[in-house]
Amino acid sequence: MIKVDNPTDIKGSIRQGWEEVAVEYTKDRLGIFERCAGRLLELVHPSSGSSIFDVGCGSGAVSLQTTRWTGSEGLVIGSDIAVTMLNMARSKAEDLNTDLEFCQMDAEQLGLPNASFDNVTCAFSLFQFTDMEQALIEMWRVLKSGGRLGLSNWGTGYFSPIASIQRDLFRMFNLKPLLNNPLSFKPNELNDLLTRTGFSEVELIEETDEVWFNTPEEIWAFNMDMGPFPIMLRQQLSSDEQSRLFHQFKATMENLRTEQGIKSTFHLIYALAGKGDID
Numbered sequence: 001m002i003k004v005d006n007p008t009d010i011k012g013s014i015r016q017g018w019e020e021v022a023v024e025y026t027k028d029r030l031g032i033f034e035r036c037a038g039r040l041l042e043l044v045h046p047s048s049g050s051s052i053f054d055v056g057c058g059s060g061a062v063s064l065q066t067t068r069w070t071g072s073e074g075l076v077i078g079s080d081i082a083v084t085m086l087n088m089a090r091s092k093a094e095d096l097n098t099d100l101e102f103c104q105m106d107a108e109q110l111g112l113p114n115a116s117f118d119n120v121t122c123a124f125s126l127f128q129f130t131d132m133e134q135a136l137i138e139m140w141r142v143l144k145s146g147g148r149l150g151l152s153n154w155g156t157g158y159f160s161p162i163a164s165i166q167r168d169l170f171r172m173f174n175l176k177p178l179l180n181n182p183l184s185f186k187p188n189e190l191n192d193l194l195t196r197t198g199f200s201e202v203e204l205i206e207e208t209d210e211v212w213f214n215t216p217e218e219i220w221a222f223n224m225d226m227g228p229f230p231i232m233l234r235q236q237l238s239s240d241e242q243s244r245l246f247h248q249f250k251a252t253m254e255n256l257r258t259e260q261g262i263k264s265t266f267h268l269i270y271a272l273a274g275k276g277d278i279d
């Protein structure tokens with residue numbers, strides 16, 4: 001695990017969090033990220049031989065599936081702020097014998113020339129960026145004229161009913177979110193954000209899916225795999241408080257348990273947007 005130089009600012013803390021959880025996150029316990037990556041690419045529909053830049057690629061959920069669309073002639077680059085995530089992506093690409101490039105970049109400052117890619121993808125990462133507008137401006141900049149952006153995000157009520165119950169519990173412990181953005185988007189918010197940052201022909205696709213957790217501990221483990229979560233706990237609660245929170249969390253989630261387990265419906269909002277022919 002990599003130690004980040006300045007883990008006290010928000011961006012440094014977020015990065016530190018993802019550096020720490022990279023191995024666990026990559027297991028994708030619920031298979032959500034793999035499944036949603038496939039769906040995002042189906043919607044973006046990259047053409048054979050095209051170029052794709054995957055921003056906040058993590059351990060490569062989207063990047064690693066792109067070659068199904070681009071074929072061997074395509075160019076795929078994944079970028080992320082967390083080096084350990086990129087190493088996971090590289091090792092998966094090697095296992096799959098796929099020739100992809102992964103490089104460390106802050107989404108808000110992409111070290112790439114203007115108009116370089118046919119498609120830009122960004123899956124479940126936009127809300128992690130401290131300045132979402134700046135990151136979208138950068139995505140717009142590196143897209144070619146006529147290129148397409150594809151985003152996947154959590155929609156409102158995103159892990160229902162678990163998310164709102166745990167939010168109330170976290171409030172009781174005075175926990176403040178580490179991220180400076182909400183975790184989920186309403187369609188009009190996403191539409192406004194994309195239009196403000198230069199995109200056109202915005203198309204929003206809302207979908208729902210469900211997952212079953214066997215135990216409250218599994219839900220907790222899922223939370224702990226999301227980089228900023230363990231950092232938030234560590235920065236704001238003593239170890240006694242953390243263990244009280246965990247026990248209360250278990251008791252609360254136990255109330256939702258049926259014979260089949262604990263059901264959670266998750267809401268997704270995919271966005272497709274274009275860069276008009278203006279270069």
Ligand SMILES: C[S@@+](CC[C@H](N)C(=O)[O-])C[C@H]1O[C@@H](n2cnc3c(N)ncnc32)[C@H](O)[C@@H]1O
Nearest residue numbers: 018033056057058061081082106107123125128
């Ligand atoms: C929830 S993961 C999503 C990873 C991947 N796209 C997926 O679908 O599994 C969020 C990712 O955003 C990355 N991230 C956070 N802040 C970033 C920034 N400023 N620039 C680039 N990547 C960032 C994290 O390191 C993490 O890998």
